[in-house]
Amino acid sequence: MADFTARRRHNIKQNELLLDRIQPLITNIEPQPSEPNTNSKSIKRKAGSSRAPTRQSKRIATASARPVYNEDQRVGTSTSRGNAKTSRAASTKRAPPASDPGPRQDAEPSKDVEAIVAGWTAWTPEAGDPSRDDAGTFHFESHPDFRPNKSPEEIIREGSFGGSYWRPLFSKRLRITVQDDWRELPASWTAGLDVDTYLTNAAYNPEVNKYGVACGQSIEEWEAAGWIAHGHDVRGWFQWYCRFWMGRRCADDGRQISRWMKCVGETGRWRRTLLKNVFTDEDDDDDGVGDVSPVVHQTCHHWAYEVRQDALEQFWAEGK
Template sequence: MADFAARRENNIKQNKLLLQGLGLPSAPETTVKGVKRKLKPAPTRQSKRLAKDTTPRYDQSPGEGSQEPQNEPLKPTSSKPAELDVVSIKAQWTAWKPEAEPPSRDTDGTFHFKSHPDFRPNKSPEEIIREGSFGGSYWRPLYSKRLGITIEDDWMELPASWTTGLDKDMFLTNPSYNPEANKYGVACGQSIEEWEAAGWIAHEHDVRGWFQWYCRFWMGRRCADDERQIGRWKKCVGEKGRWRRVLLKKYVVLGIRSVFDEDDGVGDDVSPVVHQTCHHWAYEVRQDALERFWATGT
C-alpha cells in the first residue's frame, strides 16, 4: 500500500509538470476514482504459485531490459488547439476511406497485412471485444482535456458484426471499469485519461489510443501514425516484445508445456494480469510459440 501511495504521488507530480508544459491548469487534488483501487480480487484467476506477479501498463512502450516500461510520449504542443483545429481533428476521425484489404489468417491463427508484413497479431478486434477487454469501458463517453470536448458513440463506426448480440453496457460503454468484464477476470493498465496526460494519444488520428487505431487499421485505414503504433505493438508483444516474453517465461517457470492445459484450469496459474495485457495488444500464447520458447528461450 505504501509503495502504491508513493507511485501515485510521483504520478501526480509528473502529471502536474506535464500539464504545466501543455499550458493547462492542474486538476484539483481530489481523490480520483481509479479503476484499479478497491476492486474485488479474483482468486480463481490469481496465480498462487508465483510469489510475485507483474502488473504491466498495457498502453506503454516497454524497453526490453528495463524494470518498468519506458514511455515514448508524443511531443506536446504549447496550448490547446484552436477551435477550428478541434473541428478539423474531429472531421479526420470519420473522413478516412479504406485503403487496404482485410488481413489473411494462417493456420496457427496469425494475421497478415500486405501493407505491413511485420505486424502479425493473432487476435482480431472483434475477438478482443467479445472475449472481454478494457474493463468493458473502452468506448464509454470520454472527456478529452487536451481537446476540451466529450467523445461518445464512436463505437458505432465499428462493423455491426463485431457487436451484434453483445451486452454493450457490459462490454463497450460501461462508465466504470469492471474487471469481471475482462477475459481473464482481472484489472490491468491505466485509463485513457492517464494515457492522454502522459502524451501517448495522437488526437488527430485516434483519441482513444492504440486499440482504436487497431480497429481502424483492420478496417482498412492507413495513416501517418501506423509506424509508431506498430512499433509499440512490437515492443509489447512482438517476437521480442517484453510482455510476450514475460508471459512465456511464466509458462516455463511453472513447467507448463501446453497452452491447452488452460482449458483444464491449469493455465489459471499463469499470470492472468499479463495474459489480459497481451490480450489488449492483440496477442495470446499459441502452442508453436510456447514450444519454441521451451526449446530456444526466444
C-alpha cells in the first residue's frame, strides 16, 4: 500500500510538470451563448412584447400603428374632371439634385418626363357619374365589380391622409416636384375647406383624419415599392380614384380595382378584419362599430369603404 501511494504521488508530480510545459499552448476559448430553441414551447415572450387584443373598447382604442398594405401589396396608400377642355397642367418644377445615387437604370421611365406630365391632364372623360343604391354603394357601369361606398369628396371632407395627400411631392423616379394638382379636382369637392389643413399640409397630421389616427404609408414609400404607375397617376391610388370617378378610363384601371378588391372588396382583408372585429359593447348605446381599432376604420376609409349595417348583417348571417 505504501508503494502504491508513492507511485501515485510520483505520477501526480509528473502530470503537474507536464501541464506546466503545455499550458501556454492552450488557447482560451470564450463560451458561446447557446442559440434559443425556437421550437421549444417553454420559451416565454419578453415583457412588453405581447400583442394588443384584436378587439378594443372604443374608450381605450388609441392605436396609432400604420398598417402596411401588402395585397400583392407592399398598399396601400395614398385630377381632372375637369372639363378636359379646360384641364390645367400640373405645375411642376425641377428639384435640386438629390443626395442619393438615383433610381436603378431599369426603373427609368419608358417615356420622357414631359410626355408623362402632359399625359396626366390629356385625357377626356369617357364615362358618366356612378349611381348610388339605397345602401350607399356606388356602381360604375363600366366596372361592375368596383363598388366603393365613399366618394372622393366624402373622403376628403371627412378627413384623410393626414391632410397631406396633395402636398408638393418629389418623385425620385421622375426627378420632378409635382404640386397644385389638387386644383384639377372639381371645385365643389373642396369648396369651403381649409386647403392647407385638409389637402396640402406639409406634415402628416393624424388629427385631421376622420378617426383621429395615422395609418398607411407615404406616397414616397408607395413609389419605392413600385405601386405607382407614373404614366397615369403620380400620387397613386386615391388620385386614380378621383380621376376614375370623374370619367377617365385608362390601362391602369384593372390593376387599381384589383388592389381595392384585395383591401376592401367582399373578401378583402381590411374589410374582413373590420367586420370580424365589430362587436356590441353592452355599456354603449351605439352598435359597437366604434369599438374596432380606429386604424382599421381609417385604412378602409382611405380605400373608399366604410362599414354599413347591411354588410354587418350579411357577415353575421353568412360569415362573409
